[in-house]
Amino acid sequence: MKLNRRALLQLSAATAALGFAGLPARAQAIEELVIAYNVNLPSWDPTVGPSAVNPTIQGIYQSVFDQYILQQPDLKPAPGLLTEWGWNDDKTQVWMTVRDGVTWHDGSPFTAEDVAWSLARVANPETGSPIQFVWGTLANHRVEGNKVIADVAQFDPTIFKWMYFLTGYVLPKAYYEKVGAEGFEAAPIGTGPYMVEKFERNAFVRLKANANYWGGKPDFDTVTIKFVTDAAARVAEVESGNSHVTLEVPYEEYDRLKATLTGTATPVSDIGMIFLNDIEVMLDPNVRKAAAHAIDKQTIIDRLLSGYGVPIDTLQTPQYEAYDASIKVPYDPDLAVKLLADSGYSVDNPVKFKIQTTKGFKPKDYEMIQAIVGLWRKVGIEAEIEVYEIAKHYELRAADQLAPAAFYNWGNSVGDPTTSTGFAMFGPSPHSVWDGKDLIDMIGPLWGEKDEAKRIDGWKAVDKYIAENALVIPLLQYVQPILSAPGVVVTPHASGALLPHLMKRA
Amino acid sequence: MPLLRTLFSRLITTLITLIGVAVIVFFVIRVVPGNPIAMMLPPGATDEDINRLTALYGLDKTLPQQFLIWISGVLHGDFGTSITTRQPVLALVLSRLPATLELSVMALIIACLIGGFAALTGTRLRGTRTEAAIDVSNGMALSIPDFLWGLLLILGFGVLLPIFHISGRVTPSLKLPFTTDFYLTEALLRLRFDLWADIVSHMFLPALALAIPLAAIISQLLKQSLKETMHLDYVTLSRTKGYSENHVILKEALPNAILPTLTLVGVQFTFLIGGTVIIERLFSYEGLGNMAIDAVINRDLPLIQGIVILFALIFTAVNLCVDLCYAALNPRLRHG
Numbered sequence: 001m002k003l004n005r006r007a008l009l010q011l012s013a014a015t016a017a018l019g020f021a022g023l024p025a026r027a028q029a030i031e032e033l034v035i036a037y038n039v040n041l042p043s044w045d046p047t048v049g050p051s052a053v054n055p056t057i058q059g060i061y062q063s064v065f066d067q068y069i070l071q072q073p074d075l076k077p078a079p080g081l082l083t084e085w086g087w088n089d090d091k092t093q094v095w096m097t098v099r100d101g102v103t104w105h106d107g108s109p110f111t112a113e114d115v116a117w118s119l120a121r122v123a124n125p126e127t128g129s130p131i132q133f134v135w136g137t138l139a140n141h142r143v144e145g146n147k148v149i150a151d152v153a154q155f156d157p158t159i160f161k162w163m164y165f166l167t168g169y170v171l172p173k174a175y176y177e178k179v180g181a182e183g184f185e186a187a188p189i190g191t192g193p194y195m196v197e198k199f200e201r202n203a204f205v206r207l208k209a210n211a212n213y214w215g216g217k218p219d220f221d222t223v224t225i226k227f228v229t230d231a232a233a234r235v236a237e238v239e240s241g242n243s244h245v246t247l248e249v250p251y252e253e254y255d256r257l258k259a260t261l262t263g264t265a266t267p268v269s270d271i272g273m274i275f276l277n278d279i280e281v282m283l284d285p286n287v288r289k290a291a292a293h294a295i296d297k298q299t300i301i302d303r304l305l306s307g308y309g310v311p312i313d314t315l316q317t318p319q320y321e322a323y324d325a326s327i328k329v330p331y332d333p334d335l336a337v338k339l340l341a342d343s344g345y346s347v348d349n350p351v352k353f354k355i356q357t358t359k360g361f362k363p364k365d366y367e368m369i370q371a372i373v374g375l376w377r378k379v380g381i382e383a384e385i386e387v388y389e390i391a392k393h394y395e396l397r398a399a400d401q402l403a404p405a406a407f408y409n410w411g412n413s414v415g416d417p418t419t420s421t422g423f424a425m426f427g428p429s430p431h432s433v434w435d436g437k438d439l440i441d442m443i444g445p446l447w448g449e450k451d452e453a454k455r456i457d458g459w460k461a462v463d464k465y466i467a468e469n470a471l472v473i474p475l476l477q478y479v480q481p482i483l484s485a486p487g488v489v490v491t492p493h494a495s496g497a498l499l500p501h502l503m504k505r506a
Numbered sequence: 507m508p509l510l511r512t513l514f515s516r517l518i519t520t521l522i523t524l525i526g527v528a529v530i531v532f533f534v535i536r537v538v539p540g541n542p543i544a545m546m547l548p549p550g551a552t553d554e555d556i557n558r559l560t561a562l563y564g565l566d567k568t569l570p571q572q573f574l575i576w577i578s579g580v581l582h583g584d585f586g587t588s589i590t591t592r593q594p595v596l597a598l599v600l601s602r603l604p605a606t607l608e609l610s611v612m613a614l615i616i617a618c619l620i621g622g623f624a625a626l627t628g629t630r631l632r633g634t635r636t637e638a639a640i641d642v643s644n645g646m647a648l649s650i651p652d653f654l655w656g657l658l659l660i661l662g663f664g665v666l667l668p669i670f671h672i673s674g675r676v677t678p679s680l681k682l683p684f685t686t687d688f689y690l691t692e693a694l695l696r697l698r699f700d701l702w703a704d705i706v707s708h709m710f711l712p713a714l715a716l717a718i719p720l721a722a723i724i725s726q727l728l729k730q731s732l733k734e735t736m737h738l739d740y741v742t743l744s745r746t747k748g749y750s751e752n753h754v755i756l757k758e759a760l761p762n763a764i765l766p767t768l769t770l771v772g773v774q775f776t777f778l779i780g781g782t783v784i785i786e787r788l789f790s791y792e793g794l795g796n797m798a799i800d801a802v803i804n805r806d807l808p809l810i811q812g813i814v815i816l817f818a819l820i821f822t823a824v825n826l827c828v829d830l831c832y833a834a835l836n837p838r839l840r841h842g
Contacts, residue, residue, distance in 0.1 A: 202800070203792035226673055226790060233788055233789065236661065240672065242673065389540060392539035397544075
């Protein structure tokens, strides 16, 4: 074939036609909301398996399934499928009132039987629920009218909080028993604001609005959630108009794009912290305290995270129930030098230990640790950085084999102190590496404390003790950047869940 | 007979390779840090919970016991159940394999077209600035890794000039009538050119990112082969007969010069499939590579094993085909 000008033009036109085929309409009124999500959804059952305890995919689950209790964007509970709940006077039983008039996505009525069955199912160790140890504290679930009653096998003051936390979802008894686990995985139904229309693993899920949703029909009739795990690709998705909303983009990109797109950056229930293991030099309180006082958290946030972060001094964020603003661990390098000198260390004779960190698992995690190591060096601490994968962190922490210092992030979307300070710092917990008996003795009685005010005060006292003795180094509360196209108003949720039914047309 | 002997010997080697891969992957992924139970431990889990979950996933047995259970399952076609998706591994990997194969084949076709065109142009215009430009382009294409090409293509044709899709394999809103997972092939067979165009629009950029480095290799090798062939006597004879330069290159020199390139393409195809891991991730393409990364992050041991075995099977099968083709084409091997 002779390649002349006409042939070249024809070829160009054909290529353009091929390219434009099927491209989504953009800029005009949004018919179908497209969200570029940062993680894949491996499994549809929100109550069993590793996915059930993965905080990053709870937003997708909450679009399809309802939790027992609704959690509002400020983390506070509100009536959901349960309209009322509580303990009896001597706290030997729990009772829950079930909402009337709710239907499952297949049109069948939602009943108290579904609630009782869901609770009993995850309390059964054979189901494989990773949270069985919580649900197993209730037994003998039974239905009385529109109420569900259960006996308290072991008192847990946080049991109702778990009803809007990990695995706290109500599944359809009749449907699940009819189709089985595999059938449910293939065609999941819930009572949530959206129904699953199409699911391509590792690619997307397409949702249709539930017109009968008890909380009101969502604004967008169709929502496609694309799983775009690469941050640069997510930026390209919203920048090109292929997606209308995305989250967890680099802060620099967020600042650049919020000039043309709508940006929302609010603190979420996810914190960065440094675990201190009570081994080697960390047995010396002066070293621990010096390490804590030598970190200028605000400067690190400003320089590395473009100001997106909130410095914290305990494992509680300001939104959590046991947050105590009076507990402070200020940046004081002079005090750090003095404390180290008291133990015989100086810049010329530094104390040495290893610090472990992930690289790229959280925004600027490695860079933050580099900055901290730089600050430490100035006061007489020489820390060697070891980079590890998050999987190794979990394994080492469960085996209590973390290095003397180890960076990690901790999520606690219910905001209760047991699920932050409690599990992170209680020695016998597989998540804690601090085994001091004094702390175990302080925390122990709080697990079963029935007086709520006393319980919260007790946790505040624990946090104060931890801060004074530098048993852990809390660093910052993360801020979640969300970008959306003009025409979409996103309501951020402090849990970090990106919820399509909270998105409205502008 | 020599061909049969070669085939038999290569099949034995392939079998040994697969067994070796199975053993290595099984033990290596259990030795490296990070176990799936630690990954799924909720806050507050007790030792009892850890033991319960460990037993649930069969990780409480000794490594040799676990291996025997797994390998006997594999021999019966059961690759186990994925920990994260709770689906049978074999069904999962087979459902994703077509996407990766179609992407790889498209990348190979693009690489052959670009590389072949560059080599022929460079040979036709040898000694000119065009040849120099092709050499420089080849150098650039080779020195930039495919994932970086991917990012550049996303920026160029996804953001600045949004012509192609930059994520996924097909537009979610389309109703797909397919009965297999070979979407591109089936769309063609069903004459659904609307779907075919949509799928190509999704696959083109990732395929191009994969193809660019391979195109440069093909271009360099084919151009070099052509250059050597162009000096042979029979080519000179063709010229003296008055054939045009294009005829001499395409009809006389190319058939002989292309053989080493074809062998190389076969070998490079296996590397190209390996390269899909990063590219699929970047373009959120629902193939085997994307699934492999998730499996590694989540320490989904059965799924990792299944994917690695499948990759090994593809690699050995392609290599076997290349060897057999070579044996069939090589007269010394063909006739003993």
